[in-house]
Amino acid sequence: MDFQLQPVLENELVVLRPLQPEDFEDLFAVASDPLIWEQHPQHDRWQRPVFVSFFQGALDSGGAFLAIDKSSGAVIGSTRFFGLDREKGCVEIGWTFLARSCWGGAYNRAIKTLLLNHAFRFFLSF
Numbered sequence: 001m002d003f004q005l006q007p008v009l010e011n012e013l014v015v016l017r018p019l020q021p022e023d024f025e026d027l028f029a030v031a032s033d034p035l036i037w038e039q040h041p042q043h044d045r046w047q048r049p050v051f052v053s054f055f056q057g058a059l060d061s062g063g064a065f066l067a068i069d070k071s072s073g074a075v076i077g078s079t080r081f082f083g084l085d086r087e088k089g090c091v092e093i094g095w096t097f098l099a100r101s102c103w104g105g106a107y108n109r110a111i112k113t114l115l116l117n118h119a120f121r122f123f124l125s126f
Helices: 021-031 049-061 108-122
Strands: 014-018 064-069 073-087 090-098
Touching: 014 049, 014 108, 021 049, 021 064, 021 073, 049 064, 049 073, 064 090, 064 108, 073 108, 090 108
Parallel strands: none
Antiparallel strands: 014 064, 064 073, 073 090
16 A cells, blocks of 8 residues: 555545645635744745745645635645655654634644544554
8 A cells, every 4th residue: 555645635624635736826815814924934925926935835745735624615724744755654744824713723633633544544554
């Protein structure tokens, strides 16, 4: 079994699906909130030219997801797998950002649970 970097993952709260070029405007609508990036090292990522670079990097990574609220269908952010090392049996999880309406609740936990469960199914089966 080979590890898939971009499967469709879902639970009762969120759907994670592979990020596509046509997702730019919907995701930028979330990312354009300066408060999302206020404490981030790249705190100007809310600006379109900076976000364009981030978005392209996400696409190029081959492991980025669009996060969608399952009940409303609204785009709520993004996350990704990165740095897959099959020999060492590891993959990084991160680069997550969420709309402020999803802060302090269950969304980040739901997203990370999906990613971790997917990774563990592969890496614990070696």
